[in-house]
Amino acid sequence: MIPVNWPFDPRRSPIFYGWIVWFFSTAGFLFSIPGQTMGMAVFTDTFIEVLDLSRTQVSMAYLLGTVASSLFLTRAGHWYDQLGGRVMIAGSAAALGVMVLVISGVDQLSVLLGGSTLVTFVLLLLAFFGVRFFGQGVLTSCSRNVLLLWFVKRRGLVSGIRSVFVSFGFAIAPLAIALLISCFGWRGALWFMGLTVGVVFAALALIFIRDNPASCGLQADGGDPADAHSLPLEAPSKTIDEARRSPIFWIYSLSLGMHALFGTALTFHVVAVFAESGLSAATAFGYFLPAAVFSTGSNLIASSFVDRLTLKPFLIVMLSALSFGAVGLINLEETWGYWVLAAGFGIGGGLWGVVSNLAFIRFFGPLHLGAVSGFNASISVFASAIGPAAFSLAVDHLGSYNAAAQICLCMLLALLVAALLVRQREVVHLTP
CATH class of the missing domain: 1.20.1250.20 (MFS general substrate transporter like domains)
Structure with missing residues (x-):
């Protein structure tokens, strides 16, 4: 496991470290956009043209990939309980970046494997499974959960503030992606998104995110860890x-x-x-x-x-x-x-x-x-x-x-x- 004080001690933060976690929790939602419907929908017509698939075939690959991804999310939840939000957010971001890069090369991979419609369909289905599982599924869930442990008394308010930024980001995402496509082309846009989430955000998440305040010698909501009477109550945990x-x-x-x-x-x-x-x-x-x-x-x-x-x-x-x-x-x-x-x-x-x-x-x-x-x-x-x-x-x-x-x-x-x-x-x- 990564030492909680690497590369710095969260207790030295000039502000309550929960707000640093809030920032990266919000960023985690936003960087999941390549795995969200609005992130992939911008490329639908391009996939139809480049992969020589019908709209129904692309839609079916997306449907089957999404359904398949849903079957593994409970297992990913167990990984979160075992490894913590820091490792899971960084790992899922890196994996999402890889899968976005895979999608950008489905046409080239298909040619290498024979170029048949069935091969192209299966490759696209697997790529959709990856971006949906790691993006909409794992990265989103882990980004939500990690913040809940840092705030208790103000948990609803803090989560609500995050939702405002996430909603705004999701609303402008299709326009931003369209701008990337106009600047770099569809493949370049996917590479930009994949490298940004898979390298930049994954590295920053590993550096700054901490699993919970107790592991850092802190208390939820910024309370005094030495004051037992200020400890917040939680519901009894159930399996x-x-x-x-x-x-x-x-x-x-x-x-x-x-x-x-x-x-x-x-x-x-x-x-x-x-x-x-x-x-x-x-x-x-x-x-x-x-x-x-x-x-x-x-x-x-x-x-x-x-x-x-x-x-x-x-x-x-x-x-x-x-x-x-x-x-x-x-x-x-x-x-x-x-x-x-x-x-x-x-x-x-x-x-x-x-x-x-x-x-x-x-x-x-x-x-x-x-x-x-x-x-x-x-x-x-x-x-x-x-x-x-x-x-x-x-x-x-x-x-x-x-x-x-x-x-x-x-x-x-x-x-x-x-x-x-x-x-x-x-x-x-x-x-x-």
């Missing part, structure tokens, strides 16, 4: 097997997964969904701005007082907001439907950030956080992978995206009823 037997785990995981399924499906098919209601592509893309405003506002408001309240009300409001958003989508041809969709999905998305950050450490403690949150991540990543395909199947067999939205609404209402009925106990008063 992944105990979490799987808990109704609370499934209520939260399925609710977060439902947001991933519905939100990804809408984003993927947004132009076609709006066209079905007679609305233009410009209107479809314009939807994301008011939704982002609602999302950022609700996240900041909720984060400012979630540290003093239980999560149950936030989960209920999140599911209610997403349900209203589904109603708006079903009635998108009406003016009010557009705004109900933007407000519902925006508020629901903002509260999703709050709930996903805090749920598993509050209910299941910090000791096995990697495994528990990793299993939840596998559910959400799997749901995000099947969402677009599920909406396509609804169009093929039920005749419209509207039918898919109605099914999602029924699922959201069922989860809402369960969230209201299931009893939830959690640690809220974080000082003895």
Whole structure:
């Protein structure tokens, strides 16, 4: 293991070292962009042209790669519990960089191996598996978890501040990548991203990130380690097997997964969904701005007082907001439907950030956080992978995206009823 004082002692930091970890936690989310949908989507048309694959083949490679990556995230969570955030963030960043470089050379590798369509498809599938597993899966989960151990009393607020920067970064990422492509070409852009995350960020993460305050002789929230009365309380830690037997785990995981399924499906098919209601592509893309405003506002408001309240009300409001958003989508041809969709999905998305950050450490403690949150991540990543395909199947067999939205609404209402009925106990008063 790497000595905690290498290459410097965190106790000598002029500010509480948790804020240094906050910076690199936020950066970890942003450097995961090459493994996120918005990071790869910019290259879709290029992949179709260069690899001589159809849009369906590229989409299927992405779907299968994402589904496959979800199956290994629980194991990656166990690695986090064993190795810590410092090693896992640096390692996953390095691996993500390698996989981005692999994607940039899929066409050349295919030629070396015979150049058949099947070979190209399999190589692209494996490359997508790598960027999704190490980017959207491991790097994102580890960057989220490492911050939770440095702040307890202000955990919700600090996570909410991070979400604002991450949301802004994700929003401008497609434009930034498009600029890289215009400057360096598609292959050069991938090399730039791969080397930046795989070498620069991985090295900085290894130098600056620390797993937890106790290992550094510090205390969460910047308290005095010698003052036992100031130690914050945490929920009793439970193993992944105990979490799987808990109704609370499934209520939260399925609710977060439902947001991933519905939100990804809408984003993927947004132009076609709006066209079905007679609305233009410009209107479809314009939807994301008011939704982002609602999302950022609700996240900041909720984060400012979630540290003093239980999560149950936030989960209920999140599911209610997403349900209203589904109603708006079903009635998108009406003016009010557009705004109900933007407000519902925006508020629901903002509260999703709050709930996903805090749920598993509050209910299941910090000791096995990697495994528990990793299993939840596998559910959400799997749901995000099947969402677009599920909406396509609804169009093929039920005749419209509207039918898919109605099914999602029924699922959201069922989860809402369960969230209201299931009893939830959690640690809220974080000082003895």
